[in-house]
Amino acid sequence: MLTEESSLSPKTAEDVEIQAERRLPVRIVLTGFMGAGKTTVGSLLAKRLGYRFIDADVEIERETGATIAHLFEEHGEPWFRELEHETIQRLLEPEAVILALGGGAIEDDRTRRLLLERNAAKLVHLEASIETVLRRCRGTESVRPVLRDTANLEARYHKRLPLYRLAHLNVPVDSHTPAGVVEIIVERLSGQNPSR
Numbered sequence: 001m002l003t004e005e006s007s008l009s010p011k012t013a014e015d016v017e018i019q020a021e022r023r024l025p026v027r028i029v030l031t032g033f034m035g036a037g038k039t040t041v042g043s044l045l046a047k048r049l050g051y052r053f054i055d056a057d058v059e060i061e062r063e064t065g066a067t068i069a070h071l072f073e074e075h076g077e078p079w080f081r082e083l084e085h086e087t088i089q090r091l092l093e094p095e096a097v098i099l100a101l102g103g104g105a106i107e108d109d110r111t112r113r114l115l116l117e118r119n120a121a122k123l124v125h126l127e128a129s130i131e132t133v134l135r136r137c138r139g140t141e142s143v144r145p146v147l148r149d150t151a152n153l154e155a156r157y158h159k160r161l162p163l164y165r166l167a168h169l170n171v172p173v174d175s176h177t178p179a180g181v182v183e184i185i186v187e188r189l190s191g192q193n194p195s196r
């Protein structure tokens with residue numbers, strides 16, 4: 001006769017995978033510098049898990065009817081951070097969501113607190129080197145206004161790095177494909193390899 005434990009135990013490799021994935025958090029939030037792959041990986045991760053994908057920048061553009069570049073030019077960065085904070089707060093309400101942040105959201109104290117303290121949300125840092133982000137973002141200055149401030153870009157990267165590293169999970173991404181990054185996140189968050 002089967003004991004209760006054995007009857008509930010996974011039987012095949014597929015069962016093991018499904019059971020492990022059931023332990024995944026109901027909200028996963030991606031942070032990291034511009035070009036780290038938050039939007040790309042977030043969309044793939046959502047498909048992989050059957051979660052809804054939301055990109056905070058896309059939501060802001062949809063709700064304001066303006067581009068991020070326009071909002072920066074018209075209102076300035078502090079105004080943008082305020083709007084970004086309110087937007088993220090709202091986007092953290094639903095469950096089964098992958099939320100990709102803009103790279104600068106982590107700089108706002110209230111946003112950072114919200115991301116780190118919210119129950120059932122895991123903050124994942126996609127960590128790319130400065131060389132990688134510069135290479136990946138080349139030519140996108142018109143849609144990424146912060147990139148245009150070349151004199152301060154490297155300083156911004158180094159100022160933000162310790163803030164990103166407060167995340168629940170840090171994933172170095174330089175030598176992985178987007179699909180590879182997705183697999184690392186799933187594995188780590190489902191507790192199979194929970195190193196930080």
Ligand SMILES: Nc1ncnc2c1ncn2[C@@H]1O[C@H](COP(=O)(O)OP(=O)(O)O)[C@@H](O)[C@H]1O
Pocket residue numbers: 032033034035036037038039040041100103136137173176177178181
């Ligand atoms: N792991 C990766 N390997 C190679 N290219 C990538 C990877 N992740 C993202 N990219 C590319 O880098 C660029 C920036 O990616 P994106 O997802 O927009 O980054 P973010 O949202 O973090 O700014 C895109 O052209 C994307 O295709």
Ligand SMILES: O=C(O)C1=C[C@@H](OP(=O)(O)O)[C@@H](O)[C@H](O)C1
Pocket residue numbers: 032033034035038039057068101102103104105143144145146
């Ligand atoms: O790093 C930043 O301050 C920003 C990053 C952008 O998002 P991505 O990181 O997705 O490029 C976007 O939110 C805005 O241009 C500001």
Ligand SMILES: [Mg+2]
Pocket residue numbers: 038039040055057100101102
């Ligand atoms: Mg993005």
